[in-house]
Amino acid sequence: MSNAAVTPVRRIACAAVPDLPHASWSNALALGPELVLSGQTAHPATAAAAQAGAALGTYEQTLLVLRKIQALVEAAGGGLYNIVKLVVYVTDIADKDEVGRARREVFGAQPAYPASTLIGVNALVFPELRVEIDAIARLDVDLRHLSEVPSCLHPR
Numbered sequence: 001m002s003n004a005a006v007t008p009v010r011r012i013a014c015a016a017v018p019d020l021p022h023a024s025w026s027n028a029l030a031l032g033p034e035l036v037l038s039g040q041t042a043h044p045a046t047a048a049a050a051q052a053g054a055a056l057g058t059y060e061q062t063l064l065v066l067r068k069i070q071a072l073v074e075a076a077g078g079g080l081y082n083i084v085k086l087v088v089y090v091t092d093i094a095d096k097d098e099v100g101r102a103r104r105e106v107f108g109a110q111p112a113y114p115a116s117t118l119i120g121v122n123a124l125v126f127p128e129l130r131v132e133i134d135a136i137a138r139l140d141v142d143l144r145h146l147s148e149v150p151s152c153l154h155p156r
Helices: 045-051 058-075 093-106
Strands: 010-011 028-031 034-040 082-088 115-120 131-138
Touching: 034 058, 045 115, 058 082, 058 093, 058 131, 082 093, 093 115
Parallel strands: 082 115
Antiparallel strands: 010 028, 028 034, 034 131, 082 131
């Protein structure tokens, strides 16, 4: 190992999104001011709803997942305004509008949304799951304080 300074790593603990004792991953890690979150799903709420015969749709699942992400970022000392990147996995790409509706509801008060990627996948870990989201947040960035950059020029 070199003599270079090593960035301390903290595992973020959150009662609302507990790390499972058998899990081989961490829900969230803080690397200095950067937070890296594992993919979050609406499980176990989706399993309970499916067993009750009232499966949760993509919109409802997305809201639950974004609230889990919010809880993890808040446990690290931040807020929704610190989330700079989302990667959204959906089992039906046609559900993109439902994902967008939930994102507008959760992030709509901010002047900017997090950067985002939407990916269609064949399946997630449980059959009732329709959406999974992983995130990156930075505690030293605040999307409530946005500086406008001049429009880019289109190449000819």
